[in-house]
Amino acid sequence: MKALVFKGVGKIELAELPKPVLQDSTDAIVRIIAASICGTDLHMVRGSMSGMKPGSILGHEAVGIVEQVGASVQNFKEGDRVVVCSTIACGNCVYCQAEEYSSCDRANPNGPEAGTAFFGGPVSSGPFDGLQAEFARIPYADAVLVAIPEQVNNDDALLVSDVFPTGYMAAKIADVQEGDIVAVFGCGPVGQMAIASAKLLGASKVIAVDCLQDRLETAKGQGAMILNYNENDPVEALHDLSDGYGPDACIDAVGLDAEKATEGPASEKRPFIKEFSDYLEQKMLAPTKFNLGDQWRQGNAPSQVLQWCVESVRKSGVISIVGVYAENSVRFPIGLAMQKALTVRAANCSHRKYVPTLLKLIADGQFRPSAILTKQCDLIQAVNCYEHFDRRESGWLKVRLSPAA
Ligand SMILES: [Zn+2]
Ligand SMILES: [Zn+2]
Structure with a gap:
């Protein structure tokens, strides 16, 4: 076969x-x-x-x-x-x-x-x-x-x-309730299913965050508001779109290959950017037709998306992580999560x-x-x-x- x-x-x-x-x-x-x-x-x-x-x-x-x-x-x-x-x-x-x-x-x-x-x-x-x-x-x-x-x-x-069960679980463990505002980071297939599921579970507003215009357009087609993080700082924009509070839940549907999050003006002021740039530079030298992620295996890699989730979600909100991370792959802003009394859930579906x-x-x-x-x-x-x-x-x-x- x-x-x-x-x-x-x-x-x-x-x-x-x-x-x-x-x-x-x-x-x-x-x-x-x-x-x-x-x-x-x-x-x-x-x-x-x-x-x-x-x-x-x-x-x-x-x-x-x-x-x-x-x-x-x-x-x-x-x-x-x-x-x-x-x-x-x-x-x-x-x-x-x-x-x-x-x-x-x-x-x-x-x-x-x-x-x-x-x-x-x-x-x-x-x-x-x-x-x-x-x-x-x-x-x-x-x-x-x-x-x-x-x-x-x-x-x-x-x-x-x-992808549909994973997106659905993302909305379930984000504890989406009738009338909630939900941000979905990453508009790949799982992100699209998370958007649909948040709406099926009663979210009144779903905000889709990505930098790829065709994926944002697909999200818009599903009735989501869209946010291109290369054009706007996502943390500020999400606060603006939720009466200054921040979304009730943020879903990370990106995971460890979030290298694209380094491009553009919004991320330049973020502390992780230098390491991402070094990573990108190194990756470009790799002689293969596929994007290689070797450095992520070393552990302790930053995640721009998790940082954005923790900064933007409202106090006592929920972070739902369904993007895939390798063991020991990432730094998480636990101090800020604690200060904001967040619930953080992560799972394989x-x-x-x-x-x-x-x-x-x-x-x-x-x-x-x-x-x-x-x-x-x-x-x-x-x-x-x-x-x-x-x-x-x-x-x-x-x-x-x-x-x-
Ligand atoms: Zn899959
Ligand atoms: Zn069993």
């Missing part, structure tokens, strides 16, 4: 590999109808999330058709159309019973303290081969797969594999907790997440698609990869 394979930092290729086989009685084999490229995949390719095993298949977002199930799989049979949850959970441990699937005690072979298990990630996350392939082995199929209702098409379901709810919401016609799917490509074009996506080119917000039928 064809699959997109990680070869080394900055190096990926389409490879011909043997089709996966059942390894445990709780496994299923799924024929992939469509997979998508995620910002998290870029962390692996860039090396900002280290520990990828060369030869592993990338990707953690997909929909497909069940082709084969292990002897203990109860809920699925051959031919079922399913969405694959990005994170892998056993479905039975105390955490899974409490719907804290991203904290599952059993799914990560590195042990209960090793962190969230997911498809297409580094050794510390399993490792499990990813979903940007023609077929995939799905561990704990009963907990990781969810049947797609007939009324939901493949493209909408594809967005439920990761427990996809399985939200996927059924979101599929129902789509089936009921309340929202169409596939509106953000801007490119449809064949899996064999995957390397080329990654390059466009890595450069954040206009029109490359979210990419669907479909193996040829």
Whole structure:
């Protein structure tokens, strides 16, 4: 079968590999109808999330058709159309019973303290081969797969594999209430889903912050107010847009690849700018077609976005962090957070907790997440698609990869 394979930092290729086989009685084999490229995949390719095993298949977002199930799989049979949850959970441990699937005690072979298990990630996350392939082995199929209702098409379901639940969780853990003002930093796919979710949960005003005009326009299309941090200081502007108080909640949907936050006048007065500039300079010398994030692995890197969140949110407000950070990757302004009595929540998404709810919401016609799917490509074009996506080119917000039928 064809699959997109990680070869080394900055190096990926389409490879011909043997089709996966059942390894445990709780496994299923799924024929992939469509997979998508995620910002998290870029962390692996860039090396900002280290520990990828060369030869592993990338990707953690997909929909497909069940082709084969292990002897203990109860809920699925051959031919079922399913969405694959990005994170892998056993479905039975105390955490899974409490719907804290991203904290599952059993799914990560590195042990209960090793962190969230997911498809297409580094050794510390399993490792499990990813979903940007023609077929995939799905561990704990009963907990990781969810049947797609007939009324939901493949493209909408594809967005439920990761980014919609992650954006929805971002709004949930931001404790968004009816009438709240919510700022969403980062208007990539997760940010767009966080904007939609904040509105679904009753926010009266959502302010989208980014520097890429096409992404801001998409946010505006969803009814958000938009703020380009290269044109306005986001902290001042957010206070102005909320009667001087600051938003009730700030969502960080950017994470550790926030290097773009250094560009432009607004950030020049911020203390972290020098380090960001050094980083950018170094990165430009790197001989690869991908943006490399090596320096972030050293630890102690600053996050402009977290600084902005803490400075702009109202006193006693909530910071919700769903952008991906590596362990020890970031400095956080804890003193200011304490002084302002903030609640700070950060989590990998427990996809399985939200996927059924979101599929129902789509089936009921309340929202169409596939509106953000801007490119449809064949899996064999995957390397080329990654390059466009890595450069954040206009029109490359979210990419669907479909193996040829
Ligand atoms: Zn993803
Ligand atoms: Zn579990």
